[in-house]
Amino acid sequence: MQPLSLFSTAESTQGIATEYSESASATIYFGDRLDLLRQIPNNAARLIVTSPPYNIGKEYERRTELDTYLRGQEETLKEAVRVLARNGSLCWQVGNHVDGGEVYPLDILIYPICKRLGLMLRNRIVWHFEHGLNASRRFSGRYETILWFTKTDDYVFNLDPVRVPQKYPGKKYFKGPKTGEFSSNPLGKNPGDLWVIPNVKHNHVEKTPHPCQFPVELIERLVLSMTNAGDLVIDPYMGVGSALCAAALHGRRSAGSDVVWEYLTLAQDRVAQALTGTLRTRPMDRPVYEPDARTKVAQRPTIFDSNE
Numbered sequence: 678m679q680p681l682s683l684f685s686t687a688e689s690t691q692g693i694a695t696e697y698s699e700s701a702s703a704t705i706y707f708g709d710r711l712d713l714l715r716q717i718p719n720n721a722a723r724l725i726v727t728s729p730p731y732n733i734g735k736e737y738e739r740r741t742e743l744d745t746y747l748r749g750q751e752e753t754l755k756e757a758v759r760v761l762a763r764n765g766s767l768c769w770q771v772g773n774h775v776d777g778g779e780v781y782p783l784d785i786l787i788y789p790i791c792k793r794l795g796l797m798l799r800n801r802i803v804w805h806f807e808h809g810l811n812a813s814r815r816f817s818g819r820y821e822t823i824l825w826f827t828k829t830d831d832y833v834f835n836l837d838p839v840r841v842p843q844k845y846p847g848k849k850y851f852k853g854p855k856t857g858e859f860s861s862n863p864l865g866k867n868p869g870d871l872w873v874i875p876n877v878k879h880n881h882v883e884k885t886p887h888p889c890q891f892p893v894e895l896i897e898r899l900v901l902s903m904t905n906a907g908d909l910v911i912d913p914y915m916g917v918g919s920a921l922c923a924a925a926l927h928g929r930r931s932a933g934s935d936v937v938w939e940y941l942t943l944a945q946d947r948v949a950q951a952l953t954g955t956l957r958t959r960p961m962d963r964p965v966y967e968p969d970a971r972t973k974v975a976q977r978p979t980i981f982d983s984n985e
């Protein structure tokens with residue numbers, strides 16, 4: 678394991694390597710995703726979860742022809758499939774590529790690549806959030822998707838740790854042999870494939886300078902359901918390391934890469950905090966904030982009515 682002398686804080690070095698090491702709590706690699714993945718043995722990872730660049734000209738990417746972009750995605754996916762365990766999962770979280778006002782849903786374009794690589798789709802999870810750019814010539818985008826693939830039919834899936842509260846926990850059977858017994862699972866219900874989780878905007882506790890980081894709770898749900906303690910979780914386009922943080926919070930090992938040094942240093946600090954239990958995150962069980970209708974900002978100003 679290499680020392681982390683390159684990084685910003687000295688105390689952040691515990692168990693964090695700069696090149697892949699099986700014994701590291703986390704590997705934070707500065708460089709291209711293929712250079713990290715090529716260091717990792719076949720079948721090593723139980724979960725590969727990422728949000729790649731969308732080829733829309735964000736500050737961390739160079740916009741290219743869509744075909745060139747998809748060829749790059751295929752290269753990443755090929756290596757990812759090689760390092761994925763037989764009973765592992767691959768989650769590709771994407772939104773839209775937009776060109777000249779036309780929308781290209783990346784999950785639709787990436788699905789055939791994954792099928793060619795032999796993966797099987799288990800869910801197309803819709804991640805709904807309430808804040809983002811306001812469009813004027815189409816409806817504002819308020820969801821992205823996670824394509825969850827497995828390599829085989831024999832895959833790790835732990836539902837109990839990610840169950841959510843039942844709507845009617847006190848409901849009982851009213852007929853049949855179980856009459857009078859509670860009808861719902863006391864551990865909660867399956868969260869379904871539509872996940873309402875706030876995205877990381879300016880007032881979010883996890884906000885960093887990264888323009889589009891994962892909320893940690895989004896990845897915690899994947900980590901808890903698709904891996905076991907000690908398993909390896911990889912994010913080849915890790916940004917500020919949110920997926921690695923989710924892994925660290927739940928005793929999983931992790932590895933990630935990014936080509937932007939500023940993100941890497943932030944990832945290193947955040948992962949170190951996650952490993953020592955000091956990282957502040959939005960808790961998985963906190964309901965989405967609903968503004969109090971009595972507050973002034975939640976009320977329609979009368980001036981709007983007088984201008985009508």
Ligand SMILES: C[S@@+](CC[C@H](N)C(=O)[O-])C[C@H]1O[C@@H](n2cnc3c(N)ncnc32)[C@H](O)[C@@H]1O
Binds near residue numbers: 710737890934937
């Ligand atoms: C959508 S962001 C991911 C953000 C991440 N999920 C987080 O929570 O911070 C995509 C990231 O891919 C990184 N990236 C772009 N090209 C890369 C490459 N060739 N190898 C590794 N990372 C790359 C960008 O710097 C950016 O941080």
